[in-house]
Amino acid sequence: MxxxxxxxxxxxxxxxxxxxxxxxxxxxxxxxxxxxxxxxxxxxxxxxxxxxxxxxxxxxxxxxxxxxxxxxxxxxxxxxxxxxxxxxxxxxxxxxxxxxxxxxxxxxxxxxxxxxxxxxxxxxxxxxxxxxxxxxxxxxxxxxxxxxxxxxxxxxxxxxxxxxxxxxxxxxxxxxxWTDPKLPEGWRGVDLEMGASLGRENGLQRHRDMIATVRGAASDGARYVVLPESALGFWTPTVERLWTGVLHNADATVIAGAALLDAGGYDNVLVAIDGKGGRILYRERMPVPGSMWQPWLSWFAENGGARADFFANPVVPIGASRAAPLICYEQLIVWPILQSMLHDPDFVVAVGNGWWTEGTSIVAIQRAATTAWAKLFARPLVLSFNT
Missing domain, CATH: 1.10.1760 (Arp2/3 complex 21 kDa subunit ARPC3)
Known part of the structure; x- marks a missing residue:
């Protein structure tokens, strides 16, 4: 027995x-x-x-x-x-x-x-x-x-x-x-340690701190600087004007996470900003279920939550190259990266805001999984996380 x-x-x-x-x-x-x-x-x-x-x-x-x-x-x-x-x-x-x-x-x-x-x-x-x-x-x-x-x-x-x-x-x-994936030439991923305040504290001083970080990376020769998910908070015309003015005379482009809000909810996005203006670069295909993506709200005629674009924008153009973007949760699942690879991108850009994972291995797992996929397809990789 x-x-x-x-x-x-x-x-x-x-x-x-x-x-x-x-x-x-x-x-x-x-x-x-x-x-x-x-x-x-x-x-x-x-x-x-x-x-x-x-x-x-x-x-x-x-x-x-x-x-x-x-x-x-x-x-x-x-x-x-x-x-x-x-x-x-x-x-x-x-x-x-x-x-x-x-x-x-x-x-x-x-x-x-x-x-x-x-x-x-x-x-x-x-x-x-x-x-x-x-x-x-x-x-x-x-x-x-x-x-x-x-x-x-x-x-x-x-x-x-x-x-x-x-x-x-x-x-x-x-x-x-084994060697880790290389960075694309001219790219720099910035890791931050701002905790829960990133994306929630959106005062002028916070943006000035971000701008100083970008300038430091650009002074080291980076032409593209990547900031983590939610780095810019809500994406508004005011935020766009601020950053565009700062980058007016700079030979650098900033790729940063933000939230695009409307009456029905919001999109978790990556924006690209240079001296000529800003644009929505990528809308997250799969936000975190439960905390961000809440499809059941529509069953009760309520608004809110992040939209899931599922199979939209698997690759995005950045300059003369094409990137496969992955925001946070997308790094833990399979179809976003494989869908992107079907379109033969030049490199992978992965960002996250993992302040809430302190004391766990979640961010490390995200990095490991993304690194493995980039190595499989021999693609350079840019990582940017906030903890």
Missing amino acids: CRDYLQPALLIFASIAIGVVGWSGHVLLLPVALGFPVLWSIARTRSVAALVSAGYFLAASRGLPQGVAAFFSSDIWPGLLLWLGASMSFVTVHSVLWTRNPNVRPFHYLLAAAVMSVPPFGITGWAHPVTAAGVLFPGWGWWGLWLMTAGLAGLVTRMWPAVAIALAGFWLWSAAI
Whole structure:
């Protein structure tokens, strides 16, 4: 009887360990997440597969309860409820598609992986093992993604030990020669440590501080300076005039996060500003569900919340180049970066405002995931975060 409970207990414990280590925020540890499909396939019953899925996902997203509590200035309970609620789509998909039949198991797992990559389930498709492709196959692009897909299918067959050994070989080879993505020439990403005040404190002095930061980067030769999400607060004609006037005689362009407000809600955007004026460069495709994106408000004829553009503007023109922008939450899910790569951008620009993640590994995970995708497709990367 004890042996009947031992294997499920070991699988659940192992799935938790894989979630913690694989999603610790260290890019070279992302391949540890490939242990999840192995454990999922070894499960003898659907209920055990569901518990293995829950253990992995909850461990990988363990920073959410504390982060939500900080964001809403509340106790831990709202964060715990959101944490458990967000896990339901991952657990449901992987438990429904689990099968005892080894002949169709690879197809079922690949279907689960695909479902968790795109909306609607992909909206909470965090901790996707396919993210490790950039570590195992840096520079291989779409071929690397297909090899990773084949590897995931192989890990849920009886041949998984041989597949795991082969993938481990690629992992060791990659770790031995690993280098982080380069910056595009003439670009500079600025990290700030302004905490919760960024985007909320929008007085003239705050903008002057930002302007001084930009001038410092430009004096070092940067022609494009990237500031984090929400750096400019609300984007208004007054803010545009202020920044345009400052940059009038400067040979620099500022890319910064802002919010564009109207009667129906707001867009979380990136704006581009130079001496000639400012323009909306990018509208976020997938804001954070719950805290920003609140589609249920329309059910009650209410306004508010951030708009999700889902598949809009996957690449944006900046000067003579084309960039793949990712704002905050988009760095944790799969389809925004893959949609952007279908359009062959020249580089990736990733920004975030992670003040609410203090004490968690969320920002580190965002950086690691974005770095892995940039390495997979051999694209330069610009990062800019506020903490």
